[in-house]
Amino acid sequence: MILATWNVNSLKVRLPHVLDWLSQHPVDVMCLQETKLIDDRFPENELRDAGYHSVFVGQKTYNGVAILVRAGLSKPEDVQINLPGFDDESRRFLALTLDGVRIVCVYVPNGQAVGTDKYAYKLRWLAACHEWLKAELRRHEQLVIAGDYNIAPEERDVHDPKLWEGQVMFSEPERAALRRLFDLGLKDAFRLFEQPERSYTWWDYRMLAFRRKMGLRIDHILLSTALAGKCTACLIDIEPRKREQPSDHAPVLATLS
DNA sequence: ATGGCTGCTTTGAGCAGA
Numbered sequence: 001m002i003l004a005t006w007n008v009n010s011l012k013v014r015l016p017h018v019l020d021w022l023s024q025h026p027v028d029v030m031c032l033q034e035t036k037l038i039d040d041r042f043p044e045n046e047l048r049d050a051g052y053h054s055v056f057v058g059q060k061t062y063n064g065v066a067i068l069v070r071a072g073l074s075k076p077e078d079v080q081i082n083l084p085g086f087d088d089e090s091r092r093f094l095a096l097t098l099d100g101v102r103i104v105c106v107y108v109p110n111g112q113a114v115g116t117d118k119y120a121y122k123l124r125w126l127a128a129c130h131e132w133l134k135a136e137l138r139r140h141e142q143l144v145i146a147g148d149y150n151i152a153p154e155e156r157d158v159h160d161p162k163l164w165e166g167q168v169m170f171s172e173p174e175r176a177a178l179r180r181l182f183d184l185g186l187k188d189a190f191r192l193f194e195q196p197e198r199s200y201t202w203w204d205y206r207m208l209a210f211r212r213k214m215g216l217r218i219d220h221i222l223l224s225t226a227l228a229g230k231c232t233a234c235l236i237d238i239e240p241r242k243r244e245q246p247s248d249h250a251p252v253l254a255t256l257s
Numbered sequence: 258a259t260g261g262c263t264g265c266t267t268t269g270a271g272c273a274g275a
Binding site: 009010012013034036060061062110111112118148150167168169202204205206207208209216218245248249 | 260261262263264265266272273274275
């Protein structure tokens with residue numbers, strides 16, 4: 001199984017990019033974040049024509065997540081919308097089971113700035129996600145949780161760690177929250193392998209950040225121990241970020257044998 | 258040091274993102 005995750009920053013605007021990308025990379029599962037579409041507007045037909053079954057939950061303007069499953073695979077089961085036990089109107093969580101693999105798509109809150117209400121909400125959300133995962137991992141030996149975490153785990157995941165020290169997306173409480181997910185036995189698929197230096201998944205639209213390689217690695221694919229043992233590759237595809245009118249995020253792919 | 262771009266919104270300045 002090849003699984004990918006991509007924060008598309010509006011699926012309405014980015015649908016041509018997604019369709020092009022899927023035609024070149026016919027992954028089995030694609031987790032999308034920031035679709036920014038209500039369910040009535042979700043391009044289900046276009047994606048079906050491209051060979052993908054869609055499971056999605058969205059809202060107006062903000063958030064919205066989807067999992068695309070390549071046609072011909074098993075039917076997704078046990079679809080879970082929103083984080084159980086967490087009262088939240090934001091549509092940023094989707095889980096389903098495919099061929100015995102629990103697949104979770106997350107759009108972790110951005111957090112705006114350290115010390116704000118949104119930052120506190122981000123940490124609460126991550127704590128609730130941790131609790132849910134702890135139980136879910138007992139039920140599913142094979143689990144993958146992929147998406148936009150809005151957290152860079154280590155200094156090497158940040159173009160300028162000094163500049164970002166204490167800032168949202170790299171503050172210690174956020175990184176500790178992410179480490180607590182790793183402590184559940186989840187592995188960062190990207191770091192299972194040798195990777196190029198300055199590997200990032202997001203670059204600010206401003207300041208020519210992409211061209212200057214000023215990015216952060218904040219989109220991750222985490223694998224349960226059983227799945228990590230089956231992972232044979234993980235990479236970031238920066239090609240879509242070079243296109244006209246790109247998403248500010250690049251897709252991440254993992255191959256599971 | 259600051260803000261720098263993009264997408265969205267009962268269309269147009271303000272918000273949120275990261």
